[in-house]
Amino acid sequence: MIHGIRPLRALLAALPALLALTPAALAHGVSAAQRQVLVDGGPLAYLLSGALHMLTGYDHLLFLFGVVFFLTRFVDVVTFVTAFTLGHSITLIAATLLGITANAYLIDAVIALSVIYKGFENTDGFRRKLGVAPPDLLWMVFAFGLIHGFGLSTRLQELPLPEDGLVVRILAFNLGVELGQVAALTAMIVLIAGWRRTPSFQRFSRAANYGLMAIGVLLLLSQLHGYQHTVGDPENLSFNQEEHLHRHRDMDAAVRAAERDNLTAALPPADFHALGVAAADGATVTRDRAVLYARQAVDAMVERAIVEAHWLAAAVASAERRLRYNQPGWTVVLQQPQAADPARRELYVFLDTAGRYLAASHTGR
Template structure:
């Protein structure tokens, strides 16, 4: 009975996440807000540190990947080793892609980042050996490589900000310091959570389900980012503005409904006028009546 209830809640959680993601392309975007852009015009280095920390703490895709990386790591040395590889990777692309203005559509980059979340969940499930019959790729190099991709995603967001005057290099480095501080804060919370969970019987019982959820959420994030990309490519047909976006989908649904109705022949019924009530009359027999 408990297993059935847990499974029901598991699928309910997946449905809730899916509905939240596809309600609007602005939901879970974790981009640079207009307030961030305005603040960046005259921002100093401390402000860029705060922006970097805030962006990492709201970067659900980065955090999910990190959660997958440390999920089974219990030795402090292993945690430091893998997190250092990830940090080096994302620092390299964050700094150099921003410095040399290397750009790409951030929805596509975030879609690839979502796939890294799927990968880590799949690897935690021993999917390569179980389903593909091959050994898992070297995790250290994969984490470093994925760090490069995550750093490029961070760079595309940083490049949305008006850097203004002053040393751009120092601002990039300050933002990166903020990212690292946010990462340390998030990792601390995750490690405390996992350390407590590993001491319970439910960890062995539900770690497979937790990593399966990681794969599923990563897949939903991937679809969500592709949906956002569609809105940037077809901006006239699919505006990103929340209100216009909702109206577009409502109009599309109404048009589709009309098209479905047009596929079936319609029976046209001509309304008949109601007969006028006749006055009482008789046919020579003296009996008055109405038709």
């Protein structure tokens, strides 16, 4: 018992210092370089990205490490890995194709809980601590596979996914995840099998799983920390005034970025709270909702004389999820009536993932 408690206490004692790291440093989303590759890339780029994401996805790897830790028969390894693979493939493919998403920090927090759960189960915590039999492990691995796949989907949906060839790209990404998983599992099984032959395995196996739980706690706290500081509005998440002003400075920078993105005559951002129209808590912002919120933002901009009145009659040219200003969101493009201007200028309205207005710009001559 003592071998398990000491590492746990040491890791928990280090939590304050580790949490001083920014959430971005602890995140494992698709890197900026990978984003750019995937914007223009085909199925092969998505396959390679899927493999890379799994190989660098420490929370996925930690859970798999816990799953195979005590498995000695090849058939058991295949059975449990198949259940996990089936689970994460279902949600990765279905959620991405259907546009079902959620806050990435919260999903990753649940994934961290899966790491804690597996360490707890490996130390026989259900019987020793709770006095009950553990749930059926195969079904739990499948259930957590669903969550892990949803987490992969949220990361994938942060990209400006193309409409053409989307199914093929998602399937390629999923295949890449499987290939990365096979490579990682092969290394894990070889490592554990070699360690299992040494006397230290029995002495330190419990300590290793207590360490797994401690790392899971660290990941859980870091994801909740990230969620607290990146979601919601200043009032209900206790942002200080400096952070609140920083949000408005970011919007100014967003408009300047629009000019660099070939969007001339950038419009000044109106007051975020005055123009913002947010979706209900937990609601998924679909294309139709994004168009509705953009229309309401245009109404407010016309009322405040930020844009010309003819934009009220503009037709929606496109509306899609895109990465703008280094954050996922919606871009709704409205095309003004031919009668208003033969050049058919376009108005770009940018919304965050909750449907709140961020900024606008339009093409000009």
